[in-house]
Amino acid sequence: MARVPYLDCAATTQVDPRVAELVMRFMVEEFGNAGSRTHTYGAAAQREVNSARERIAATLAASPEEIIFTSGATESDNLAILGLAEAGLESGRRHIVTTAIEHKAVLEPVEHLKTRGFDATLVCPDRLGHVAAGEVLGAVRPDTLLVSVMHANNETGALQPVDAIAEGLANLGDGDGPYFHVDAAQSYGKETGELRNTRIDLISISGHKVFAPKGVGALLARRRRGRRPPLRPLMHGGGQERGLRPGTLPVPLIAGLGLAAELAEAERAERARACRRIRAAALEAFAPLAPVVHADPSRVLPNILSIAFPGLDAEALMVALKDMAAVSNGSACTSERYSLSHVLEAMGLPSEIVSGTVRMSWSHATPAVPWERIADAIGLMA
Known part of the structure; x- marks a missing residue:
């Protein structure tokens, strides 16, 4: 499989x-x-x-x-x-x-x-x-x-x-x-x-x-x-x-x-270009959903996308996407028990945005991602 x-x-x-x-x-x-x-x-x-x-x-x-x-x-x-x-x-x-x-x-x-x-x-x-x-x-x-x-x-x-x-x-x-x-x-x-x-x-x-x-x-x-x-x-x-x-x-x-x-x-520039292409494709697919994207696009790693879709809960979103992509809702190191992100809370974001944020992160070696299919699935949840 x-x-x-x-x-x-x-x-x-x-x-x-x-x-x-x-x-x-x-x-x-x-x-x-x-x-x-x-x-x-x-x-x-x-x-x-x-x-x-x-x-x-x-x-x-x-x-x-x-x-x-x-x-x-x-x-x-x-x-x-x-x-x-x-x-x-x-x-x-x-x-x-x-x-x-x-x-x-x-x-x-x-x-x-x-x-x-x-x-x-x-x-x-x-x-x-x-x-x-x-x-x-x-x-x-x-x-x-x-x-x-x-x-x-x-x-x-x-x-x-x-x-x-x-x-x-x-x-x-x-x-x-x-x-x-x-x-x-x-x-x-x-x-x-x-x-x-x-x-x-x-x-x-x-x-x-x-x-x-x-x-x-x-x-x-x-x-x-x-x-x-x-x-x-x-x-x-x-x-x-x-x-x-x-x-x-x-x-x-x-x-x-x-x-x-x-x-x-040695491969830093080439890897960064690949990650920027993936990010651009993701943002293009998600644009019709009017998401909230965290971080200034000019001052962010090209391989991390922290994003919230208004009205959607992150836990429900991850479950809905589990057959399409492996995503997370934040740090994997903090705790085995889910809690609201101290990072997003420190940013002063509304609670519904904090609880609705997922993190998608990739690398230069990531194969093709079905961004359109993922966006369609998210759209059906809205």
Whole structure:
């Protein structure tokens, strides 16, 4: 039985066959432990880890030693935020600036820090889901330890002004100013240019959003004036990853992430063109239904469409479309139980729009989507 088109690439992507081939080789043939340096198996594994580190660093204009491998963007976010806690407590800088539309992997660690005496300012977005750089910068105080702003929202695809925020922080003229963390789980490999700004200290990336396997990601911890961000480990038990992330390195997954990163950068323009064509076709088919589309079309990832059809409930819509396309109603990472989107609520949208929004997301590899048939089915529900 043929499967319906997969339109949930913001939740996860298929592994690129070229990446899968490399991963399997390091599972079955080159299966050594990168920490075993006394034989050729371990040496081969270590070389591949080094290669992956170099590949990822090259995409971010960073140094390989600034790349820390993790289990994914959630762990990277936690390490970036909670890992700075001790430095904040020691320095008396106990204020964090973030936004109300961050992923829970950022918001929940920030909430945890509030139980340890930290204060947090959450900047709200406009009605299209974009925060203003000026509002973020205006929330910075002398005791601000960290500014954390996602690059692209996982629900709406709205791109946030991380470059302008980075420049604003640089213009504060204080080399010891707040650390700047960017959750780039959705944008890495798609909108990488802004992530090369050297005033961004910490960047979280995820393997399974960029056609690598699940279970691997990375945190870029960029040096500023020759000094690393003063991160402390969240776990203990080994000296791997410069003492910040103990445990045996998952060499096959790391190898896959390294190759996926290199391929995404090399094919970035071509992939973006393909995604824009799919988006245009979707919007053309849906236009007669007068939908509400979230995010400014000039500042949104081309592979995510957050859309509401007036008078229709998202849950009912997904059920009606299940034999035509695999779609979602928001983040797949937040909870196993459905609840209204905190992102859409923060945007100040009416409750009927919030409860009626679905997310359709695709990739350059997505086959033909029957947009007209989908639009007809939605039209019959109205």
